[in-house]
Amino acid sequence: MKADWIAVDWGTSRLRAVAMGPEGILAEAQSDDGAGRLAPDGFEPALLRLIAPWLGPGVTPVLACGMVGSPEGWHEVACRTTPCAPLDPDALVTVPVRDARISVQIVPGLKQLRPADVMQGEETRIAGALALHPGFDGAICLPGTHSRWCQISAGEVVSFQTFLTGEMFALLSEQSVLRHGLAEGWDDSAFDAGVAEGMARPDRLMAQLFRIRAEGLIAGLPGPAARARLSGLFIGAELAAARAWWLGLPVLLVGPDRLTALYSRALAAQAVNARSLSATGCTLAGLARAAGALSKAAR
Amino acid sequence: MKADWIAVDWGTSRLRAVAMGPEGILAEAQSDDGAGRLAPDGFEPALLRLIAPWLGPGVTPVLACGMVGSPEGWHEVACRTTPCAPLDPDALVTVPVRDARISVQIVPGLKQLRPADVMQGEETRIAGALALHPGFDGAICLPGTHSRWCQISAGEVVSFQTFLTGEMFALLSEQSVLRHGLAEGWDDSAFDAGVAEGMARPDRLMAQLFRIRAEGLIAGLPGPAARARLSGLFIGAELAAARAWWLGLPVLLVGPDRLTALYSRALAAQAVNARSLSATGCTLAGLARAAGALSKAAR
Numbered sequence: 001m002k003a004d005w006i007a008v009d010w011g012t013s014r015l016r017a018v019a020m021g022p023e024g025i026l027a028e029a030q031s032d033d034g035a036g037r038l039a040p041d042g043f044e045p046a047l048l049r050l051i052a053p054w055l056g057p058g059v060t061p062v063l064a065c066g067m068v069g070s071p072e073g074w075h076e077v078a079c080r081t082t083p084c085a086p087l088d089p090d091a092l093v094t095v096p097v098r099d100a101r102i103s104v105q106i107v108p109g110l111k112q113l114r115p116a117d118v119m120q121g122e123e124t125r126i127a128g129a130l131a132l133h134p135g136f137d138g139a140i141c142l143p144g145t146h147s148r149w150c151q152i153s154a155g156e157v158v159s160f161q162t163f164l165t166g167e168m169f170a171l172l173s174e175q176s177v178l179r180h181g182l183a184e185g186w187d188d189s190a191f192d193a194g195v196a197e198g199m200a201r202p203d204r205l206m207a208q209l210f211r212i213r214a215e216g217l218i219a220g221l222p223g224p225a226a227r228a229r230l231s232g233l234f235i236g237a238e239l240a241a242a243r244a245w246w247l248g249l250p251v252l253l254v255g256p257d258r259l260t261a262l263y264s265r266a267l268a269a270q271a272v273n274a275r276s277l278s279a280t281g282c283t284l285a286g287l288a289r290a291a292g293a294l295s296k297a298a299r
Numbered sequence: 300m301k302a303d304w305i306a307v308d309w310g311t312s313r314l315r316a317v318a319m320g321p322e323g324i325l326a327e328a329q330s331d332d333g334a335g336r337l338a339p340d341g342f343e344p345a346l347l348r349l350i351a352p353w354l355g356p357g358v359t360p361v362l363a364c365g366m367v368g369s370p371e372g373w374h375e376v377a378c379r380t381t382p383c384a385p386l387d388p389d390a391l392v393t394v395p396v397r398d399a400r401i402s403v404q405i406v407p408g409l410k411q412l413r414p415a416d417v418m419q420g421e422e423t424r425i426a427g428a429l430a431l432h433p434g435f436d437g438a439i440c441l442p443g444t445h446s447r448w449c450q451i452s453a454g455e456v457v458s459f460q461t462f463l464t465g466e467m468f469a470l471l472s473e474q475s476v477l478r479h480g481l482a483e484g485w486d487d488s489a490f491d492a493g494v495a496e497g498m499a500r501p502d503r504l505m506a507q508l509f510r511i512r513a514e515g516l517i518a519g520l521p522g523p524a525a526r527a528r529l530s531g532l533f534i535g536a537e538l539a540a541a542r543a544w545w546l547g548l549p550v551l552l553v554g555p556d557r558l559t560a561l562y563s564r565a566l567a568a569q570a571v572n573a574r575s576l577s578a579t580g581c582t583l584a585g586l587a588r589a590a591g592a593l594s595k596a597a598r
Contacts, residue, residue, distance in 0.1 A: 079517070111513075111516075111517050113517070113518075115510055115513075116510055116513040116514040116516075116517055116518050117510065118512075118516055118517060145476075146509065161506055162509040162510075163506060163508075164471075164475065164505065164508045165505060168467075168475075168505075168508075171470040171471070171474060171475060172463075172467070172470070175470060175474070176466050176470060177444075177445070177463075202502035202503075202504075203502040203536075203539055203540060204501075204540045205501075205505070205536070205540075206462045206467075206501070206504070206533070206536050207540040207541070209462075209463045209467075210416070210445065210461040210462065210463050211415055211461075213417075214411075214415040214416045214417050214461070217415075217417055218378070218410050218412070218417060219412075234505070237502075237504070237505050238505050240502055241502060241503045241504075241506040
């Protein structure tokens with residue numbers, strides 16, 4: 001089996017590769033060799049460990065997106081400046097490699113000058129979402145460790161805003177004093193109450209957090225309800241701060257199913273009917289679009 | 300040297316003891332035997348390691364406050380319910396001990412039923428602040444890992460509110476993606492700008508945080524300025540959410556000098572002239588007030 005080209009999503013903690021043939025996906029593989037765990041000279045060997053079985057005679061093109069192009073990645077790639085199309089096949093950056101069997105290109109991230117913001121990897125998912133929904137105008141939200149809200153118009157990312165929502169939830173639920181009152185499990189109504197509270201009074205977020213611990217101590221708030229409410233509070237506060245992005249506009253959610261389901265539920269309470277797309281599918285669709293343009297240019 | 304009585308501030312990470320004589324402080328000692336690091340049967344030995352040199356013939360009273368009385372402490376002590384005086388000498392709880400040379404009593408924390416809240420240790424500092432400023436009516440703010448704003452009237456804690464400010468700053472500055480852009484050092488004007496931004500738009504806190512990282516990446520925001528701005532943002536958001544506590548009222552700040560200086564600066568920008576007291580001094584004054592009442596009752 002020989003791949004026509006290879007799609008790579010190289011995040012901070014995971015490396016994912018997909019072998020692509022004329023009919024689509026031939027094989028998939030992943031490893032823990034995230035960009036955050038490798039020294040610059042560790043990237044090429046880590047990639048080859050994963051994709052060597054898919055290489056044949058001749059040169060196989062590899063298209064990569066994500067933190068691999070950050071200052072702490074394999075090869076720093078300058079971000080493109082918004083407003084712009086999420087992905088420009090002419091702007092891919094070639095990485096010097098030692099192994100003659102591969103050529104590697106990285107998709108540049110996007111930056112916004114005022115207010116300052118950056119993304120790296122999401123631009124490819126946005127390109128994929130637009131490839132799957134041609135002509136989409138509105139908001140694309142990409143929930144995750146860092147959640148991003150993007151204003152899309154005429155195929156361009158007009159503006160965007162990053163939120164630390166996922167990272168704050170992880171830090172507070174695993175390491176702060178709140179952890180003593182949380183437990184695995186879930187409670188939809190506690191999540192809904194948290195979203196409502198976070199959306200109604202985002203200016204009181206700092207005051208709402210400790211109350212979860214206090215209610216556990218003196219009012220018996222169960223651990224799963226406490227955890228769902230904390231998640232709801234953060235998502236509600238994010239939706240309040242991101243209101244200008246989604247109010248009255250079509251919304252696409254691109255992310256892991258678990259997260260898009262939560263955001264979809266929170267938005268539904270605001271009468272916003274968001275459509276959800278898988279992050280993996282959008283990444284592949286974005287890279288495939290770039291690969292298609294490259295192969296057309298090569299013909 | 301024999302102590303008349305011993306004052307103990309037993310927090311999560313530190314144990315501090317002061318030997319008191321007829322004229323005041325005779326000696327001080329502290330150790331890392333915080334309440335968070337000891338099993339229930341480890342408390343009495345940890346205390347004796349520190350205070351044994353101060354014990355003579357007869358029984359020496361020990362008065363303790365802080366997490367020592369929490370469910371994870373030496374001996375769980377039920378909280379008193381606000382509104383109430385911060386410290387009631389008749390409500391101290393005696394801990395059973397093995398060593399006949401000491402008697403140990405713990406100051407109960409306070410709880411508020413609606414909205415749910417708790418404090419343990421701060422009640423003693425509030426009692427001390429009121430002993431140092433008899434008749435004070437207004438707001439007492441106790442900044443720290445968890446910051447607490449308390450409404451004081453006629454010698455009672457009428458209501459209070461806990462904020463996770465210190466803990467969130469520590470988690471985000473040391474462990475989140477923001478840490479890459481922060482550095483030791485300080486920048487007063489960046490702190491002031493953070494406070495102003497946090498106070499003006501507390502509802503956008505979730506959106507303001509990542510901007511610090513982005514400005515570091517694409518606009519060269521220096522590490523010390525980024526750190527000061529993050530601190531300012533959190534303190535500003537806290538002051539906004541706590542506005543009902545301090546607006547138009549006298550304010551006492553009780554805490555470590557480093558923190559009361561920051562809060563004092565932030566409040567001054569709102570034309571609030573807060574007075575600062577040392578946390579250590581207030582704890583001792585609070586315990587001394589309880590000890591005085593006990594010794595009067597014993598005569």
